[in-house]
Amino acid sequence: MSNNGLSRRTFLRGTAAAGVVTAAGIGAVTAFADVPGFYNPFAAYPITGTWQDHLNEGSLGGIDFGMAVGTNLPACGAGVITNIPENGTGGNTVTITHDNGYRSQYMHLSQFLLANGTRVGMGAVVGLSGGAAGAPGSGNSTGPHLHWHMINPSGVRINPLEYVGGGGGGGLPKTTTESDGVPGPIMWKRTQNWLRIEQGYAGPIDGVPGVNTYAALQRAMRAYGYGGPIDGVPGPNTWAAVQRLAAQWGYTGPVDGVMGPNSWRGFARFVNQDKYS
Structure with missing residues (x-):
């Protein structure tokens, strides 16, 4: 995965300021893994839709985790909350804007739990999963699950598992x-x-x-x-x-x-x- 227009110097300066350190080889594909201050909160849940599955379906990308409606959704890293009700096909969406300029988005929520502008730490529960077909907030979902993707500082959607690594000790x-x-x-x-x-x-x-x-x-x-x-x-x-x-x-x-x-x-x-x- 490339830095998508973000220079190596700018990336390292921004992540260092946020306490995040990664290695990026010049001229090589950048692989993010186990970034300090981030983790995979959903490692224990089965992946029901891969990043490639989403691309194949015309989506910009995402990872789907199968889980029951009403499951707690912890923040993968610290940041500030923005709730987006009925966000098109994504339904109820919570965005976590992280200190290093990256954003995380969880989609198809059944319930928001925090007000816009709330600052949260890593692991804080930010909402409840949803996705039941036709339920309020489910968007185009056809069954209970969570959709998760991240957005880099250049505005490009990226695979969160490539950024945070498998995370959480692998489940x-x-x-x-x-x-x-x-x-x-x-x-x-x-x-x-x-x-x-x-x-x-x-x-x-x-x-x-x-x-x-x-x-x-x-x-x-x-x-x-x-x-x-x-x-x-x-x-x-x-x-x-x-x-x-x-x-x-x-x-x-x-x-x-x-x-x-x-x-x-x-x-x-x-x-x-x-x-x-």
Whole structure:
């Protein structure tokens, strides 16, 4: 995919200002992938219409995800909301204008949830999916689904999966730790993906926590009262901060730095959020 008229220098300057860093080879096709500050909120849903499918049908492009009417639609990145009711064939459309000049559009919504001009963070729910044939807001949709495309700063529609990458860890399953209180590889994969998205973790999403995972966790726990070193060696102070986080997700036990099943359940409820899939 080319930069579609946007010079490499302009693109890199704009994305750097927004905290987005990509690599673009001069004279080569540009492949965007895993852009910091963006993710694929819909990785767990089946793709029912590819980008090429849309082009074949005369559309400017898009990705369709099959999902039930009323499914929460998280923002793929931070930005400002504009709602467009009954937007032609797209029906109810929400636009998220991102800080780096890119825009995301979700189409065929059954309901808008936020007012125009609302600023949202990555993962904030901006509307509910729709698409039921003939329903208000469905446009030309013939069945429940979400249509997603992005628009670059030059006004050209682009494939969001080429921009954000497969995103979300490729559609990680939910961890059973939320119910059984036993931490395992899936819980740690989701934790690593959370830390990748929000805390700069650059290691593998392999479900095997090591020094880099724990160091990123300690950085995240600054927001929950951890004041110790970022050394990748978690101790009672690190785990006490994790318990404070877990307390916001249903944990009611002591903040004693000793992780048990109930502590892990609360923490797992946090990392089981769709935006960390």
